[in-house]
Amino acid sequence: MTDIGVKKELVAGRPDLWLRMENNPIPSCPGCHEPTAMRAILEALEELDAVGDAVMVVGVGCSFAFQSMVDLDYLVCAHGRPPDGASAVKRVLKGDHVVFTIQGDGDCIAIGAGALINAAARAEKITIFMLNNANYGTTGGQLAPTTPLGHVTSTTPGGRTPAHGYPVRVPELLATFQGVAYTARGAMNSPANYQKTKGYIKKAFAAQRVSLGLSFVEMLCACPPNWHMTPLDSLKWLEQTVIPQFPLGEFKDVQGASGKTQEATR
Amino acid sequence: MNGESREGLALFGGVLGVPPKALKSPLPASRERGDTGGERTSDHMQRQLVAGRPDAWMRLEFNPIPTCPGCQEPTATRAVLDVLEEMGMEGEAILVPGVGCHSLIPFMLDLDHVMSAHGRPPDLASAIKRVLGRGAADRALPLVFTLQGDGDCIAIGAGSLVNAAARSENITVLMLNNVNYGTTGGQMSPTTPLGHATSTTPGGRTPDYGYPVRVPEMLATFQGVAYAARGAVNTPANYQKTRAYIKKAFQTQMAGRGLSMVEVLCSCPPDWHMTPLNSLKWIEAHIIPQFPLGEFKGP
Amino acid sequence: MADRLFVQGNEAVAWGAVSAGCEAFFGYPITPQNEITEWFAREFPRMGRVFLQSQSETGSINMLHGAAACGVRAMTSTSGPGWGLMQEGMSNLANAELPCVVVLVQRGGPGAGTTRHAQMDYASATHGGGAGGYRNIVLAPASVQELHDFMPLAFHLADKYRNPVVVLSDAILGQMAEPLERKQLEFEPLPPKDWAVLGKAHHADGKRRGISIGQGFIPNPDFPTYLSFIDHLDKKTKQMRQDEVRFEALNVESARLILVAYGSMARACQGAMEMARAEGLDVGMLRPITLWPFPSQAIRRNIREGVQFLVVEDSLGQMVEDVETAVGERAPVHFLGMLARHEPREMGMIFPDRILEKIKEICRK
Numbered sequence: 061m062t063d064i065g066v067k068k069e070l071v072a073g074r075p076d077l078w079l080r081m082e083n084n085p086i087p088s089c090p091g092c093h094e095p096t097a098m099r100a101i102l103e104a105l106e107e108l109d110a111v112g113d114a115v116m117v118v119g120v121g122c123s124f125a126f127q128s129m130v131d132l133d134y135l136v137c138a139h140g141r142p143p144d145g146a147s148a149v150k151r152v153l154k155g156d157h158v159v160f161t162i163q164g165d166g167d168c169i170a171i172g173a174g175a176l177i178n179a180a181a182r183a184e185k186i187t188i189f190m191l192n193n194a195n196y197g198t199t200g201g202q203l204a205p206t207t208p209l210g211h212v213t214s215t216t217p218g219g220r221t222p223a224h225g226y227p228v229r230v231p232e233l234l235a236t237f238q239g240v241a242y243t244a245r246g247a248m249n250s251p252a253n254y255q256k257t258k259g260y261i262k263k264a265f266a267a268q269r270v271s272l273g274l275s276f277v278e279m280l281c282a283c284p285p286n287w288h289m290t291p292l293d294s295l296k297w298l299e300q301t302v303i304p305q306f307p308l309g310e311f312k313d314v315q316g317a318s319g320k321t322q323e324a325t326r
Numbered sequence: 327m328n329g330e331s332r333e334g335l336a337l338f339g340g341v342l343g344v345p346p347k348a349l350k351s352p353l354p355a356s357r358e359r360g361d362t363g364g365e366r367t368s369d370h371m372q373r374q375l376v377a378g379r380p381d382a383w384m385r386l387e388f389n390p391i392p393t394c395p396g397c398q399e400p401t402a403t404r405a406v407l408d409v410l411e412e413m414g415m416e417g418e419a420i421l422v423p424g425v426g427c428h429s430l431i432p433f434m435l436d437l438d439h440v441m442s443a444h445g446r447p448p449d450l451a452s453a454i455k456r457v458l459g460r461g462a463a464d465r466a467l468p469l470v471f472t473l474q475g476d477g478d479c480i481a482i483g484a485g486s487l488v489n490a491a492a493r494s495e496n497i498t499v500l501m502l503n504n505v506n507y508g509t510t511g512g513q514m515s516p517t518t519p520l521g522h523a524t525s526t527t528p529g530g531r532t533p534d535y536g537y538p539v540r541v542p543e544m545l546a547t548f549q550g551v552a553y554a555a556r557g558a559v560n561t562p563a564n565y566q567k568t569r570a571y572i573k574k575a576f577q578t579q580m581a582g583r584g585l586s587m588v589e590v591l592c593s594c595p596p597d598w599h600m601t602p603l604n605s606l607k608w609i610e611a612h613i614i615p616q617f618p619l620g621e622f623k624g625p
Numbered sequence: 626m627a628d629r630l631f632v633q634g635n636e637a638v639a640w641g642a643v644s645a646g647c648e649a650f651f652g653y654p655i656t657p658q659n660e661i662t663e664w665f666a667r668e669f670p671r672m673g674r675v676f677l678q679s680q681s682e683t684g685s686i687n688m689l690h691g692a693a694a695c696g697v698r699a700m701t702s703t704s705g706p707g708w709g710l711m712q713e714g715m716s717n718l719a720n721a722e723l724p725c726v727v728v729l730v731q732r733g734g735p736g737a738g739t740t741r742h743a744q745m746d747y748a749s750a751t752h753g754g755g756a757g758g759y760r761n762i763v764l765a766p767a768s769v770q771e772l773h774d775f776m777p778l779a780f781h782l783a784d785k786y787r788n789p790v791v792v793l794s795d796a797i798l799g800q801m802a803e804p805l806e807r808k809q810l811e812f813e814p815l816p817p818k819d820w821a822v823l824g825k826a827h828h829a830d831g832k833r834r835g836i837s838i839g840q841g842f843i844p845n846p847d848f849p850t851y852l853s854f855i856d857h858l859d860k861k862t863k864q865m866r867q868d869e870v871r872f873e874a875l876n877v878e879s880a881r882l883i884l885v886a887y888g889s890m891a892r893a894c895q896g897a898m899e900m901a902r903a904e905g906l907d908v909g910m911l912r913p914i915t916l917w918p919f920p921s922q923a924i925r926r927n928i929r930e931g932v933q934f935l936v937v938e939d940s941l942g943q944m945v946e947d948v949e950t951a952v953g954e955r956a957p958v959h960f961l962g963m964l965a966r967h968e969p970r971e972m973g974m975i976f977p978d979r980i981l982e983k984i985k986e987i988c989r990k
């Protein structure tokens with residue numbers, strides 16, 4: 061560990077679940093929000109005292125790296141398939157397990173759309189976290205179904221136009237399914253949004269614990285290298301361009317979920 | 327149960343074979359399409375005189391309608407043909423069927439068609455439209471539409487459908503919803519209503535297997551979807567309404583406004599283990615209440 | 626429960642899985658395996674075990690991935706088009722070293738092909754179709770009893786090697802009914818699955834467990850480098866080749882013509898062999914039971930002066946290539962394939978008398 065790492069830890073603390081890796085404490089790019097989102101999930105698990113019962117199901121994307129950083133039981137699935145794997149884990153273990161996926165936007169709603177939609181159709185009692193950085197980060201920033209209009213990617217060098225369709229709003233989409241109990245969208249760009257998002261995450265886990273149905277939280281994340289911006293400019297861009305096209309908030313919270321959620325949160 | 331599964335029929339060779347559950351043809355060996363005179367059995371002549379039939383139905387030597395008695399997939403298809411004829415668009419139409427009982431239908435239709443893998447018609451249709459359509463701004467023609475079952479469209483094909491909607495493909499998706507996998511012997515599909523018994527939910531579907539998916543309602547949430555509706559063909563009135571929905575869907579496509587989709591509720595008497603007549607009653611009493619008819623997005 | 630049943634092959638698969646202690650089944654409809662999925666849909670919920678209908682075969686194989694990671698015995702079944710969609714998953718299961726069983730009830734290809742019998746998935750079952758670099762055992766039953774008995778064997782081998790196992794059936798075997806004796810088969814004890822994912826609190830040592838499809842790429846204590854992982858796979862593969870070859874040999878010691886066939890075609894060949902021997906022709910038969918690892922040694926052992934081989938497959942010839950590789954230039958290898966079916970539609974079959982005809986043609990020369 062470098063001095064800097066230690067200092068950061070002293071100032072902000074960090075969840076026990078982050079493993080210390082010898083060479084590479086955080087394998088993501090500088091300014092990446094995916095570790096921030098992962099951290100919010102880990103804090104929520106710790107606060108809910110759900111660490112020992114948690115199983116994390118990882119997809120393929122930059123969040124793939126978290127398998128070596130997080131001290132939880134985990135399973136890595138093929139690209140787009142975490143909802144399939146998580147459904148089976150939840151049904152086979154039969155206990156009070158908290159089973160969640162961590163997926164990128166491409167993993168979740170491009171290649172994995174079929175798996176996601178059908179997990180929702182089956183009302184699986186699992187939680188899906190979609191880290192939306194508006195592109196395929198790992199492979200160099202190509203167009204994803206969630207790329208905002210006008211955004212330049214390596215496969216839409218002139219910016220996304222309606223000829224490539226419109227950005228998909230996944231929590232809004234999933235809210236139409238009867239078997240979905242909770243959906244929300246948060247962001248990692250400010251301490252206030254971080255705290256709100258953590259609240260969504262806790263509610264999503266709580267909905268799972270009381271077997272209400274599928275729960276889903278999207279988290280908007282900056283991806284500075286592929287956006288060709290500095291980390292700071294990425295924050296501004298998130299605020300000015302991404303959030304207006306992807307409104308933050310809760311889109312579904314089934315009747316009684318909040319009440320029950322509160323009980324379960326304790 | 328089913329050594330009798332109809333899946334074999336969904337394949338080209340099977341159409342000319344003897345289908346286990348299909349209607350025996352009352353027709354004699356026939357002639358070229360469009361020929362309205364000449365000899366026919368009186369039965370057929372009458373039917374044609376009373377209701378007419380779209381020219382695009384071809385007369386097949388052995389097996390004019392390869393679906394089961396009481397099946398409404400041909401009825402729904404007929405509504406499509408009526409619309410094409412009314413619009414004079416048969417020559418511009420390209421049909422992309424998936425895999426299911428509906429894949430039998432193109433063999434009877436005098437339309438250009440490309441059969442796709444199970445669940446993949448939106449992928450093929452997107453490419454056909456983008457290759458043949460004249461540039462991004464003017465993608466009115468040809469009129470490319472899929473013909474899919476509910477399993478094809480929203481189970482195995484959910485990923486293709488959702489992403490065609492996300493890309494706002496200028497195509498029309500037609501989903502024939504018989505609330506089960508008809509071809510393979512009536513298993514549960516994502517659209518099976520709660521309580522409905524299928525061969526994989528012998529005690530009836532329970533919430534443990536989730537809730538029926540309402541596809542037009544779901545697609546309506548996509549910015550790139552321009553039209554979404556659900557019809558039925560269980561009564562003449564519903565048939566006419568469904569025809570109007572299909573026409574609007576095609577017009578939406580020709581105006582280049584984005585993806586259009588019509589779901590049509592269809593009966594499947596053998597797999598529902600009902601007579602054709604009871605199937606119609608069952609649609610009215612149990613399916614329509616869970617799958618409301620109407621338009622969910624549109625002009 | 627009766628110890629003796631009269632059942633279809635597809636149902637025998639299910640009874641075999643039950644006796645193996647299979648805890649979870651995932652499936653998607655496809656002819657000619659529907660009876661398997663429907664059996665589990667009916668019986669597993671009653672038995673308190675997991676049945677889940679997937680949205681596609683891609684879904685099935687990935688659900689299998691999830692269930693196997695939890696350490697339970699889990700399976701799926703499918704036919705050609707679904708098997709195609711499962712290839713990526715098979716490759717991932719091999720990397721993740723997850724034991725599970727896939728029953729592949731073959732039908733005619735290519736593409737949607739037919740829903741009737743054929744043996745056209747030999748090549749993809751034995752040589753893999755996903756991202757390469759893996760092998761899996763393929764068992765080929767030839768009777769309803771074997772469809773039952775090979776299920777516990779398949780689960781045992783899967784657990785022993787932490788690798789998926791394929792049971793290669795076909796539409797004839799799946800749909801035909803024969804007497805079945807339900808018996809509990811015994812196997813050597815296996816180590817506990819202490820690698821299974823259960824939630825950290827559920828492990829005696831309190832340490833996390835993880836199942837990755839990136840073994841060799843993402844370093845872990847067992848495999849710090851890519852080649853350390855590949856070396857491990859190599860050892861596993863060699864051990865399977867050495868210890869798991871299974872076959873049945875009938876009258877091969879003295880035979881001048883040896884028939885080679887698997888699955889339903891082995892049944893037709895056995896009939897043909899008996900007819901030929903009744904006519905005084907010295908014909909034997911070698912039936913590979915493991916299609917991978919292939920019994921090449923057993924074939925080589927029977928190459929002697931004057932011996933010839935006849936491979937019968939309900940395809941245009943896939944296993945025949947493995948036989949040719951085993952034999953080399955040292956004996957003639959003849960082939961009878963699906964073009965010898967008794968009629969041209971998809972229900973045509975290769976009957977024993979047609980095989981006998983070919984036997985006589987070879988022996989006459």
Ligand SMILES: Cc1ncc(C[n+]2csc(CCOP(=O)(O)OP(=O)(O)O)c2C)c(N)n1
Nearest residue numbers: 426427444475476477478507508509655706
């Ligand atoms: C990859 C693949 N999996 C499974 C099948 C088998 N199959 C053929 S038709 C069909 C069901 C189609 O159901 P649906 O789309 O609802 O149409 P219907 O038959 O009810 O009209 C299935 C599962 C296949 N052909 N390909």
Ligand code: SF4
Nearest residue numbers: 088089092122197283
């Ligand atoms: S490419 Fe983007 S998402 Fe991936 S680690 Fe870097 S910043 Fe994060």
Ligand code: SF4
Nearest residue numbers: 393394397427508594
């Ligand atoms: S949909 Fe049902 S009624 Fe129609 S042909 Fe298929 S099995 Fe028969």
Ligand SMILES: [Mg+2]
Nearest residue numbers: 475476504506
């Ligand atoms: Mg259907």
